[in-house]
Amino acid sequence: MKNICLILCVLLLNVSCGQEKKALIGETEFQRELNASYKDASTSPLKAKDLKTFTALDFFPVDNTYKVTASFKLTPESKPFKMATSTTRTPIYKCYGIATFKLNGKEFSLEIYQSQDPNRDPKYKDDLFLPFTDETNGFDSYGGGRYITVKIPSGNTLEIDFNTAYNPYCAYNDKYSCPIPPRVNFMKTEVKAGVKTFKKH
Known part of the structure; x- marks a missing residue:
């Protein structure tokens, strides 16, 4: 039972962190999509050195x-x-x-x-x-x-x-x-x- 509880806690923590991370990427769908595009090396206009440290516009x-x-x-x-x-x-x-x-x-x-x-x-x-x-x-x-x-x-x-x-x-x-x-x-x-x-x- 303890193991099950531990697994559930870890899953909930991961979901919570994932949601928090997503919230930091942008307030709107436009912002989130633009940030995702700029973070993706295949679509980003950023120089390689800027892409390495890029998190969001x-x-x-x-x-x-x-x-x-x-x-x-x-x-x-x-x-x-x-x-x-x-x-x-x-x-x-x-x-x-x-x-x-x-x-x-x-x-x-x-x-x-x-x-x-x-x-x-x-x-x-x-x-x-x-x-x-x-x-x-x-x-x-x-x-x-x-x-x-x-x-x-x-x-x-x-x-x-x-x-x-x-x-x-x-x-x-x-x-x-x-x-x-x-x-x-x-x-x-x-x-x-x-x-x-x-x-x-």
């Missing part, structure tokens, strides 16, 4: 203030263009629509882009690209701006959750080529949501 506290419903106006007449990157690569994008919303007491209108890459994986066909900069860049967040992935909406509104803002791979490793957010998508406010700047070793 640093996030701003989750704040529903930064989850907004924007009015969304399609821009079917917009022409494809070459988006500047951190290298000489110039991927082709098109402005799919303009999202207008209020945040921190101010109104913003941001361009939302769609990749025009003919070799793009079909599973991303409903994904739109929102690169932006704000007044936290170079301080609490990466100097080159951040990205948000949103889905093509079915109506004239678009949900944007800045808590899911993530850094370009260039924030972790300069071997990558990363789109530079167009000037039109600068937000004159502090977006204290999403991933913070990464402290390299």
Whole structure:
């Protein structure tokens, strides 16, 4: 009987530790999935020396203030263009629509882009690209701006959750080529949501 009790105690302890460890990885599903991806050597953009000591990314506290419903106006007449990157690569994008919303007491209108890459994986066909900069860049967040992935909406509104803002791979490793957010998508406010700047070793 004592042995059975001992085994049960050990199992309960392992479960408890497992749950505690999982809780430390992230507050939300987005954070947990991103941390898991960065910890996995097969999917991580981290340099080998940073991956060795990596436990989790640093996030701003989750704040529903930064989850907004924007009015969304399609821009079917917009022409494809070459988006500047951190290298000489110039991927082709098109402005799919303009999202207008209020945040921190101010109104913003941001361009939302769609990749025009003919070799793009079909599973991303409903994904739109929102690169932006704000007044936290170079301080609490990466100097080159951040990205948000949103889905093509079915109506004239678009949900944007800045808590899911993530850094370009260039924030972790300069071997990558990363789109530079167009000037039109600068937000004159502090977006204290999403991933913070990464402290390299």
